Amino acid sequence: MKKIFHITNGDYLAEDLKKTSVDGEIIVCREALISGNLKTDSLEEFWELRARSISGDYNVSKEGYYEKSVSEFERILNIPEGSEVNLWFENDLFCQVNLWFCISLISKINNLKIYRVFPKETVENHWKGFSDPEGSDLEESLKSKVLFNKNDIELALNLWKSYQNNDIDYLKQLSENQSDCFHFLKEVIEAYININPEDFIKNQIENGLTDFDSVFKKFQEELGIFGFGDLQVKKIYDKVLNKK
Numbered sequence: 001m002k003k004i005f006h007i008t009n010g011d012y013l014a015e016d017l018k019k020t021s022v023d024g025e026i027i028v029c030r031e032a033l034i035s036g037n038l039k040t041d042s043l044e045e046f047w048e049l050r051a052r053s054i055s056g057d058y059n060v061s062k063e064g065y066y067e068k069s070v071s072e073f074e075r076i077l078n079i080p081e082g083s084e085v086n087l088w089f090e091n092d093l094f095c096q097v098n099l100w101f102c103i104s105l106i107s108k109i110n111n112l113k114i115y116r117v118f119p120k121e122t123v124e125n126h127w128k129g130f131s132d133p134e135g136s137d138l139e140e141s142l143k144s145k146v147l148f149n150k151n152d153i154e155l156a157l158n159l160w161k162s163y164q165n166n167d168i169d170y171l172k173q174l175s176e177n178q179s180d181c182f183h184f185l186k187e188v189i190e191a192y193i194n195i196n197p198e199d200f201i202k203n204q205i206e207n208g209l210t211d212f213d214s215v216f217k218k219f220q221e222e223l224g225i226f227g228f229g230d231l232q233v234k235k236i237y238d239k240v241l242n243k244k
């Protein structure tokens with residue numbers, strides 16, 4: 001019998017998924033590949049590099065990173081051939097980069113049926129994703145899953161490689177691709193290339209919006225496309241304050 005796996009971007013979505021009638025094994029992507037060093041020659045070196053980045057950014061020990069994050073990625077690498085894999089990722093940059101990486105791992109496994117599961121998109125906000133009450137019907141989202149074809153997989157692999165190598169020109173080129181598995185790809189990559197979150201936060205502070213809660217709220221309202229949580233924004237906020 002075919003095995004079913006669900007890969008979620010983060011623990012909150014995984015916990016919500018456990019409360020549904022959805023069948024299958026849940027694997028959690030616990031990373032923030034949108035920041036820190038990424039360029040290495042092997043997966044073993046990559047884990048070491050990321051352990052250092054995560055420990056510096058989020059006060060997580062190297063051992064903790066291997067226990068919480070690498071162990072889940074190893075579960076991805078051990079998905080049996082012939083399985084169904086559902087990728088529960090939102091459309092913002094944070095989720096997209098993690099998604100590209102996860103696809104780079106599962107692409108090494110033969111004969112998988114790989115699907116993208118999207119949150120319900122609302123006109124008001126494309127970036128709230130599964131956390132939006134209007135987009136949180138997980139069982140309905142699963143019914144609308146989209147199958148990856150070879151071109152979609154190749155696009156994801158090229159996106160990850162170009163992002164990992166900071167190849168801006170190739171990212172621009174890739175952003176022109178149309179794929180049912182990647183919504184708002186052009187907008188997300190344009191934001192990555194053209195918008196500096198640090199400059200945005202600096203401008204908010206200079207214009208009198210100094211307390212973090214207000215800055216974070218403004219960031220979510222105007223730069224939700226980045227998908228940053230409070231930890232990512234606080235790191236930039238503190239960096240800006242320390243430069244003053």
